[in-house]
Amino acid sequence: MADSSAATAAVSGTVAPTMLHELLEITAQSLVRAEVTEHYEVIRELGRGKYGHVMLVTHRQRGTLMALKLLPKASTKLHTFLYEYCVALSLATHPAIISMFGIAIESSQYYGFLYEPALHKDLISIIKPRDGIPEPAAKHCAKQLVSALEFIHSRGLVYRDIKPENVLLFDPDCRLIKLTDFGLTRPKGTKLKLVAGVIPYTAPELSNTTDAQGVPIDSSMDAWALGVLLFCLLTGYFPWEQSLPDDPFFEDFMLWQETGLEKDVPHHWKRLTTEAALMLRSLLALDPAERGPVSRVLSYIDCPWRLEDGHSEEIAVKSKSQLSMSQE
Structure with a gap:
């Protein structure tokens, strides 16, 4: 089990690279x-991704229900695993x-760590294609995500992976x-280059980067996502x-961002x-310097977000842009 005092120290102020390095060494x-299987009974799989999978397990002696994330050692560097865990x-x-149990394990085939299980799956499981989720639920999500992201940013970090699959549900x-x-x-401030394909959540300054040294990241990328x-x-x-x-959909959005005219609002908006x-125009400002902070969302929480007659309008959207398509 990792030293809890080190974890406490890490959250007491800005998480600097040196502090993370110390926590990595301790872990x-x-x-x-x-x-x-020596210590945990596997109940079922909770999820599977490109880099690993998550199992629902119980501790054989204590009976505690836990989620166990397993990363194959054959394709995962020890430092990569330790970094994510820390x-x-x-x-x-x-x-x-997500709450952690403070337990990191190494088996013959896997690295793993344990955290609280989310038995209501993730956000992607309740989003209906061409419909979304009820507006009250969307606002519940927005308020909590803003709070979490502000907390992450206050620690000197950029989350960089906002997507429905990474938002776990604890009630429907x-x-x-x-x-x-x-x-x-x-x-x-970490400089990053685009190493995978551009996806909808990728901020344009990263999508269009030509700098071999990469783009220094900041919280505006999380605002975009x-x-x-x-x-x-x-x-x-x-x-x-x-x-x-x-x-073509992004091109329409760029035009609207430039003019701000009602006639240029993209059809599916x-x-x-x-x-x-x-x-959304504030969060999705093309220039990161003009992009609103994630907290901007809170100014609109008490406003209506979706038109009542939205379901009656026929919206022409390419099927490959719908959420039913898996996005890595």
Whole structure:
């Protein structure tokens, strides 16, 4: 079990790279080396992704219900595993971030760590294509995500992986949700290059980067991804497939951002209220220096976000832009 005092120190102020490094070293020395089935009974799989999978388990002696994330050693560097675990551990005190049990294990085939299970799955499981989720639930999500992201940013970190699959549900109405998966979280100012394909959540400054040294990241990238996520919750589809000028949906959005004219509002944005459109235009400002902070959302919480007659309007959207398509 990792030293809890180190975790406490990590959340007491800005999480600097040196502090994370210290927590990494402590955790590396305290890894529990054991086969999973020695201490835990596997109940079922909770989820599976590109880099690992999550199992619902119980502790054989205590009977505690837990989620166990397993990362194959064959494809996962020890430092990569330790980094994700330590970042998650350092942020776990926030009510909208997944709670950790402080146990990191190493088996013959896997690295793993344990956290609280979310038995209502994740946000992607309740988003209806071309419909989204009920507006009250969307607002519950928005308030909690803003709080979690502000907490992460106050620690000098950028989350970098906002998407429905990483928002775990603890009730069907989204009154309690929690962020998970911190493998892509990095300190503010870290220079990053686009190493994978552009997806809807990718901020345009990263999508279009030509700098071989990469782009220094900051909280504005999380604001962009939050804007895309909120659009998905309210409509049931992505606003575009790629944040690149050759995507016709993104091209329409760029024109609207430039003019701000009612006649230039993209067709599939017209089921949103004026207030919701203003909120999202702020989060999705093309220039990161002009992009509103995630807290801007709170100014619009008491406003209506979706038009009542939105379901009656026929909206032409490419099927590949809908949420039913898996986005890595």
